Amino acid sequence: MKKTNIALAILSVLLCTSAGASSDGFSQLDQEVSKLHQPKEEKYKEFYQYLNKYLDEYEAWRDEYTQQIDTEKRDLISQWGEGAISDQSTQVDYSQDNKVRTQIDYETNTAVVSVLINEDENNSDAESLLDSKNIEVDGALVSIEVDKPSVQAITYSRESELKERAFIINQTKAQMNDLDVRAERLIRSAIGIPDSFIYERAHNQKMALLSKAKIRVEKLTKLYSEMRLAHGITTVEQDSAKGVSTIKSEQKKQAVDVAKVTKTKAEPVKSKAPTTPDIVKPVTPAPIKTVAVSDTKTKPVVSNTAMKVVSYKVKLPENSLKTRAKKFSSLAEKEGETWKVDPALVMAIMHSESSFRPEAKSHIPAFGLMQIVPSSAGHDVNKQVRHIDSPMKAKDLYVPAINVETGSAYLNILNSKYLRSIKDDKSRLYCVISAYNTGAGNVAKAFNTNRSTSVNKAAKIINSMSSDEVYNHLINNLPYDETKNYLKKVNSRIALYKQ
Structure with a gap:
């Protein structure tokens, strides 16, 4: 085997070496041979x-x-008293020099348009700053209820x-x-x-x-x-x-x-x-230098004028979520069949992760319909499925076909590899849902009394429990509250997408 490796190294160097650069080639050859004999x-x-x-x-x-x-939130707090920005379930846009804010909450299917004005101005002055009496949601224009504003002082x-x-x-x-x-x-x-x-x-x-x-x-x-x-x-x-x-x-x-x-x-x-x-030995990296709030370059611009926010509700169509979901049902069917994953589970995860919005981005950050983290689930699928040992790129995860393929493949990895030692299908499903959000190691921690991340040890405990007991144990013992709520949401939504 060593002779073969040396021969390949020699061939590689010779192929890359021109007649006029033989000395460089031999030097490179020496380096390659040296690496082959390098101590472990x-x-x-x-x-x-x-x-x-x-x-x-x-x-x-x-x-x-x-x-x-x-930085973005600091500037917004200086103006609005709060730093509302977009996340995986909410779209927040600012216009008119940040004096008009549009918030669409896709999780609750509600929207609000807010206008920032001086406290001594009339509420009707806020209406004049609106670009239009309508906003676009899912490609359709919906009306702003300008006749029923709410007013709140910035305190x-x-x-x-x-x-x-x-x-x-x-x-x-x-x-x-x-x-x-x-x-x-x-x-x-x-x-x-x-x-x-x-x-x-x-x-x-x-x-x-x-x-x-x-x-x-x-x-x-x-x-x-x-x-x-x-x-x-x-x-x-x-x-x-x-x-x-x-x-x-x-x-x-x-x-x-x-x-x-x-x-x-x-x-x-x-x-x-x-x-x-x-x-x-791993060394804790030095924190990236940040500038204190009181420094000249980052000190918020403060106006002595008191401000208030005039907000208008927007009535969204009741079927908005269903309309978005229909766009991706066939994709869930296709990838579910390919990766032997229930399409209803894929849809329930898309619903919970992004409300079926391909452009969704969380603050971890995670991206797209199934909220893939490039360095964890994205890297896992790249290595095990695509044979690429590197994280995925964010721009690719905004492409629905790539995102749903990646999310479905990761569910398959969790189900058929990482958590395969869990025998009961329903118990394993609860663990897969939890692991999709927090990793199989954290699921194992919920069952292992010594906080070990060993799934095999946890599986012995899980296999001695009923599926209902497994579900309740996860809800009570998962390390993060977000994952507990995630398990509840996804599990309850699977039935919505059953054929």
Whole structure:
């Protein structure tokens, strides 16, 4: 085998070497032959370094994306008292220099158009800023009910501040969950890296996210305080440390979890590797530099004029969701048949993830109809199905055919590979739905008393329970509240799409 590898290396170099560059060719040949004889320890060390760099690049992109959201929300809070932006179920658009806001909530099938005006202006002045008395929803014009406006003064309220604080905490939890899923994917890939290295790196990254979240919450609190002060608004005494204490509590929980995991024998991998060399132990990346709210370049522009918001309801067609769903039912049928997945499950997930909107994007970020995260589910499908060892591209996930193919293939991977040791079909379905949102490892954690991510250990417990007991146990013990609610929503919606 070694002779074959050397021969291939020689052939590769000779094919790429011109007659005038023979010395360079022989130098390259020497390097290739040297690599073939490289000690295992050095090969693993190089691979650890490569993996660290590869994951660091994605995490740097995620941090930059998060900073962009924070910047956008800070500017909106300065104007509106709150930072409403689009997510996977809501479309938020601003016009007229950010003085007109259109919010369409596809989950509740409601819409509101709001106009920002001075407090001393007449409510009728708001109507003059509207581009039209109609807005476009799903390709159809629907009317704005301008005769029934509601009016609210901007007070930079405690309620708004807590809502923005919850956004940061929930986004951080979702990103931490993504790190769990990616760690689990690496372990299941059996690429030869010790489980301890993968667990430790994921833990360090989660702690870094929590530290950044603490700074984000503190800046948010400072922004609201500055805005109240600038507008002469007084409030009752605040529990300003509430958000920070929530994050500190999560930090302690993560520390306890990693301690339990490291004491537990990890799920075996196919090949053994030496202990991670000191030189490449995972290092918590330094937080991306951010500018304080009080700095000149980012300080919000504050007007002393009090402002108010005049809002108009929009009556949406009652069949909007059904109309959107029909566009993708045949695609769900096709991919369901290809990947041996119930099309009704595919449809229920599209309903819950994006309300059937191909352009949907969450703040993890995840993309498209089935809200695929490029680095976890997207990478899993790329590697196991398309034989491409890299994350998917966001632009591809906005294409319905690619997105639904990827989501259906991932459901197949969960059902037929990761969770195949669960015998009862209904019990396995509940676990697949949960794992689609939070990863198979977190599903296993819900059943393993030592918080192990071993599905095989969890399956022994699951197989001793009825399907109803499995469902109730998941609802009570899944690590994230979002996943508990997700299981409820998807499970209840499957019946809507049964033929």
